[in-house]
Amino acid sequence: MTFVRESNVVFRRQIRMNLRNPAWVLIGIMQPVLYLVLFGPLLKPLVSSFDTGSDNAYTFLVPGLLVQLGMFGAFFAGFGLIGEWREGVIEAERVTPASRSALLVGRLMRDVIQLLVQALILVALGYAMGMRGDAAGIALGIVITLVVGGACAAASNALALTTKSEDVMAPIINIVMMPILLLSGILLPMTLGPEWLQSLSDFMPFKWIVDAVRDSFAGSFGTSSVLWGTVWAVVLAALGTWWGTATFRKENA
Amino acid sequence: MITARGLVQTFHTGRGKNAREVRAVDGVDLDVAEGEVVGFLGPNGAGKTTTLRMLTTLLRPTAGTATVAGYDVVAESVQVRRSIGYVSQVGSTFSGAYAGDEVVDHGMLYGMARVEAVRRGQELFEQLQLDGLWKRMPKNMSGGQKRRLDVVMGLIHDPSLVFLDEPTTGLDPQARANLWDHIEGLRSRLGATVFLTTHYLDEADALADRILIIDQGTIVASDTADNLKAQVSGDLVVLEVSADQVTRAAERLGSIADGVETDGRRVSGRVQRAGRAVPGLLRDLESAGVELDSIEVLRPTLDDVFLTLTGRSLRDAESTPTTEEVSA
Known part of the structure; x- marks a missing residue:
């Protein structure tokens, strides 16, 4: 169980540093809260025309924001790693006998815990503003979000160690985020769009994940969206962890 | 190890x-x-x-x-x-x-x-x-x-x-x-x-x-x-004399040293076992009428060693781009 022990050492170190400088956590939570407060009211008059079975703007919006939080927050997780790399911390950890996967997993544990806290805040706030949903479904939705967030955080860490530069990483993240945001139906359902756009969005794994979290919140667990969204979340998590571990293991990283 | x-x-x-x-x-x-x-x-x-x-x-x-x-x-x-x-x-x-x-x-x-x-x-x-x-x-x-x-x-x-x-x-x-x-x-x-x-x-x-x-x-x-x-041939002996005596000083030093160089009022050369050779050099200079302002004997440094081994001084070696170091 040295792996668990080593991951824990890395995790506790990361959490300690986060608590000492919680600005990033707050910035991460601010974004969905602003969407909720400033964008939610715009949806109110429109939401009855969505064919999502709900006429409650917040019931529609919160699941999407949850996935967005998971993706965006986690994608920026790697920036801290570049700072650590520059100060020689990564190299110092790599000369210890600790497992290279543990060096990554400890950091992912921090990202997932941070995401969980943010998700709970978001759901609680959404509930206060009028969101309604199935309790078990909300829990499942949060779990799916955490899996996706872990995948994105792993990819972000891998990207950070590959580019080793905030200046290179920021535009790459922007380029990746834009189509994801637009094609996954986070803010408006894709079903509003023309057929070609809907077909295009079918190729976007995050659309399935957003739909899965939405269905799950509504308590309908048996839909194809929930199945595909969960499959995609797991596939992405596997890919992200594999990529992340590979970069930590790679010589010269 | x-x-x-x-x-x-x-x-x-x-x-x-x-x-x-x-x-x-x-x-x-x-x-x-x-x-x-x-x-x-x-x-x-x-x-x-x-x-x-x-x-x-x-x-x-x-x-x-x-x-x-x-x-x-x-x-x-x-x-x-x-x-x-x-x-x-x-x-x-x-x-x-x-x-x-x-x-x-x-x-x-x-x-x-x-x-x-x-x-x-x-x-x-x-x-x-x-x-x-x-x-x-x-x-x-x-x-x-x-x-x-x-x-x-x-x-x-x-x-x-x-x-x-x-x-x-x-x-x-x-x-x-x-x-x-x-x-x-x-x-x-x-x-x-x-x-x-x-x-x-x-x-x-x-x-x-x-x-x-x-x-x-x-x-x-x-x-x-x-x-x-020890691979570097000899210690460096540096003499400082008045300007009009540089040539004479270089001549005297040249009788026991290799690679004599002059630089302004400084005359330098490499002398084997300088500790033993310097007393004789001083007498020689005196009889030739050269008045010393100063004399310095420098043991070889590793910089000299590097120069002897590679033909370049350490500083020159750093300025010529050879293979790039991956230090990061």
């Missing part, structure tokens, strides 16, 4: 038409015995750091083999890591974390229990004169303190072999002398074998039992500082 045979590291640089292979380390053989302090000397870009990274398992050799602390660096990298301490030139602690926390976490990654890591860490803080800085953040430490903290990080698990990469680069003379004392203590107090890279000649001279000189990816010399200096 260290045996390396034919170590090679190649990097690929450039893309498309500009793509080329750079051999940063080109067949390095080296041996370090237990208890030795070895200085690894060379200009920037000679392959020092790359060699060090291969020996510390951070970089897999392109070719060749190396055994460190009895283990193969590729096949038994985990055992190698357990046995060695590494003090990198870029640092090892996060600027915004408490120094003590960083040290304890580092020890725990080596498998130490928390109490054990705390005890050992505090002991090392005391030994390296960092007492009272346990809860200081590295960003609020001086350069010398930060470097000593890096040394603590490298020693937390009691390694029998310590690698130090350019340990005093960027430190002021006082902090440097202080760190030298601590590096000397690694062997005298802890019985560790020490392998340190440097491009300061005086540092290698002051600390190392034996010096390895690397240039353009290969080892060009391996010997004690004294033996290396």
Whole structure:
């Protein structure tokens, strides 16, 4: 169980540093809260025309924001790693006998815990503003979000160690985020769009994940969206962890 | 303690038409015995750091083999890591974390229990004169303190072999002398074998039992500082005379010295066993009517050694781009 022990050492170190400088956590939570407060009211008059079975703007919006939080927050997780790399911390950890996967997993544990806290805040706030949903479904939705967030955080860490530069990483993240945001139906359902756009969005794994979290919140667990969204979340998590571990293991990283 | 045979590291640089292979380390053989302090000397870009990274398992050799602390660096990298301490030139602690926390976490990654890591860490803080800085953040430490903290990080698990990469680069003379004392203590107090890279000649001279000189990816010399200096022909004798006596002084010095040069009022040349030759030279100059303003006898430096071995001075070697060093 040295792996668990080593991951824990890395995790506790990361959490300690986060608590000492919680600005990033707050910035991460601010974004969905602003969407909720400033964008939610715009949806109110429109939401009855969505064919999502709900006429409650917040019931529609919160699941999407949850996935967005998971993706965006986690994608920026790697920036801290570049700072650590520059100060020689990564190299110092790599000369210890600790497992290279543990060096990554400890950091992912921090990202997932941070995401969980943010998700709970978001759901609680959404509930206060009028969101309604199935309790078990909300829990499942949060779990799916955490899996996706872990995948994105792993990819972000891998990207950070590959580019080793905030200046290179920021535009790459922007380029990746834009189509994801637009094609996954986070803010408006894709079903509003023309057929070609809907077909295009079918190729976007995050659309399935957003739909899965939405269905799950509504308590309908048996839909194809929930199945595909969960499959995609797991596939992405596997890919992200594999990529992340590979970069930590790679010589010269 | 260290045996390396034919170590090679190649990097690929450039893309498309500009793509080329750079051999940063080109067949390095080296041996370090237990208890030795070895200085690894060379200009920037000679392959020092790359060699060090291969020996510390951070970089897999392109070719060749190396055994460190009895283990193969590729096949038994985990055992190698357990046995060695590494003090990198870029640092090892996060600027915004408490120094003590960083040290304890580092020890725990080596498998130490928390109490054990705390005890050992505090002991090392005391030994390296960092007492009272346990809860200081590295960003609020001086350069010398930060470097000593890096040394603590490298020693937390009691390694029998310590690698130090350019340990005093960027430190002021006082902090440097202080760190030298601590590096000397690694062997005298802890019985560790020490392998340190440097491009300061005086540092290698002051600390190392034996010096390895690397240039353009290969080892060009391996010997004690004294033996290396003996390869340089003679001591440098520098005379300073009034301007009208320069020619006569050069003539007299030329009778016992090689490579006599004049520079303004200074006349210099290399003299074998200057200590014995100088009294005769003084009498000779006096009878020739040359009045000396000053005379200086300089023992050969490692810079002279480098010049003799490679035909370039260390400083020149640094300005000519050879192979690029991957220090990051």
